[in-house]
Amino acid sequence: MQLFALGLNHHTAPVSIREQVAFQPERLVQALGDLVRAKSVKEAAILSTCNRTELYFATEQPQDAADWFAEYHRVALHDLSPYLYTFPQRDAVRHVFRVASGLDSMVIGEPQILGQVKDAVRQAEQAGTLGTTLHKLFQRTFSVAKEVRSTTAIGANTVSMAAAAVHLSERIFERVSEQRVLFVGAGEMIELCAAHFGGEQPKKITIANRTPTRAEALAARFGGDVLPLDRVGEALSGYDIVVSCTGSPLPIIGLGMVERALKARRHRPMVMVDLAVPRDIEAEVAALGDVFLYTVDDLAKVVDSGLESRQQAVVEAENIIDARVDGFLQWLDSRGSVPTIRALRQHADELRQAEVERALRLLAKGEDPHKVIEALSHGLTNKLIHGPTRFLNDADADQHGHGVELVQRLFNLHKDH
Incomplete structure (x- = not known):
């Protein structure tokens, strides 16, 4: 599942186009529900202001969101395409950080946009379309916007x-x-x-x-x-x-x-x-x-x-955002390993349960408790290291060196042991 941002704004479209695709506030919750139900989009939020209309969403088929956007507003997609932008993953994260920080606003550094983003998030929460990924994205977004405003002069000399x-x-x-x-x-x-x-x-x-x-x-x-x-x-x-x-x-x-x-x-x-x-x-x-x-x-x-007097603040803000984008993407990447971690824990727990049940049966027969505990520990150890051991034994010559290094890192081993 990938993150995307899709929309148009005052940089890409005149007001005559923007007004055609603006969402009425009272219809946003219903629109979000329609988007998630009708297409492959799994999570979504919509930001609609006088300067921009943007969808933030998670999907494997971004074209579905573009199709829905045009259909919803009854505008031919080929008529909107010259004004639309679609940002995948890294660019989408960077874009929402910049938007909330006021770097993409008509008035650079204006504070109202952050409140508008928060309103969009509340609407998505009400619609039930804000999943784990977007929830985390927007929490990071608010944190980044606060950092930009508190550590740079981005809001100074703003002509509203x-x-x-x-x-x-x-x-x-x-x-x-x-x-x-x-x-x-x-x-x-x-x-x-x-x-x-x-x-x-x-x-x-x-x-x-x-x-x-x-x-x-x-x-x-x-x-x-x-x-x-x-x-x-x-x-x-x-x-x-x-x-x-x-x-x-x-x-x-x-x-x-x-x-x-x-x-x-x-x-x-x-x-x-x-x-x-x-x-x-x-x-x-x-x-x-x-x-x-x-x-x-x-x-x-x-x-x-x-704008000119705020250029240095813009540079500082962009540097903060770039660093925070990397941090969020690291979290996002770690989410991909969650199913494997869960499977590993389940596998280890199944091995543990099997050894415990075997030990309990031996104790019920009157076996020496000391020997039963020794057998349990040996049995659990052998089962847990069976996979890595087999992996190293089966590795061919080209993969062996990499396999050894990988196992050493996994089990925090040292080469001199």
């Missing part, structure tokens, strides 16, 4: 997606403090964005979310108000900056909705930041003359500016 959203808004509006900001959604990313925009003290902050409780809590933190999600369309014209990040499978803000808002605004410009995958804002909105629409891929160009 939230900070980049503020920066892009300032390109259009000189002062965010004079603008009205609408946040659609109330998850972790919106919370980060609200904190960054809130620091600029805009004229107004509004949170629109499907569940009002979360929106009210977030609005209270930043002195904002709450808007029901189904009223975003009628209120849109009152906002200069719109930041959206929800888990909706379909766009929340459509072209017609924005066109009506622009007309009401008399074509005063709007900045719209869509951090969701699949997208919350219809792509056609970008063609409107008075709208500056940015996606997660656009924000990547801004966050890249902080």
Whole structure:
């Protein structure tokens, strides 16, 4: 059984492709069950974020996972293939270590990805698809990520997606403090964005979310108000900056909705930041003359500016990861010997039981206990060394030297004995 990682991310696929294969959180457990039941995959976990969709799995037939991935999302595999990567064993282990450590993120060193990996593991545990191998892999992954973050400066000088959203808004509006900001959604990313925009003290902050409780809590933190999600369309014209990040499978803000808002605004410009995958804002909105629409891929160009100062930390982190990959693969290799170890122990125990039963029969007949114990020890010794002795006697001239060395190592012998 081999480990594999299969998927696509912001390096290999644009958002228009990534949104087609994103998994809805509420369907992940069922999807994992379908994958393991329908194919040769024995263990599996799925990581699906705005920047990546990846399968981590154990199988002898990796093509089965690729076929399932395409079938599940109703996309032809040949259409996905140019964007997909498949990493076997060593490369798969290294990849998941890098992902969790923030080295493969759009924002190098960002901490949110580790929490997302942990969420993926919890989903796999709930689905019952996290076996011994993947469980160990992810425990090592969390340990490596912690080591990278605590012993390198990988998280220093990080320009976050939230900070980049503020920066892009300032390109259009000189002062965010004079603008009205609408946040659609109330998850972790919106919370980060609200904190960054809130620091600029805009004229107004509004949170629109499907569940009002979360929106009210977030609005209270930043002195904002709450808007029901189904009223975003009628209120849109009152906002200069719109930041959206929800888990909706379909766009929340459509072209017609924005066109009506622009007309009401008399074509005063709007900045719209869509951090969701699949997208919350219809792509056609970008063609409107008075709208500056940015996606997660656009924000990547801004966050890249902080990468140079972290290059040394990246090198240090890569060295840590390479060493930990070797350690995990050694554990994985040792798993291959477990059946042999079990068989060896069972064989020795069967020999022991046979000698003990023979000794008990002799004692029951009144034989001398001292002689019975001597016979038991001799009998057990002869049976245990019978295999190695026969192996050495049967070895031909070419194999004899290697056989002798092997037996000496197995039984901790020395050549001068």
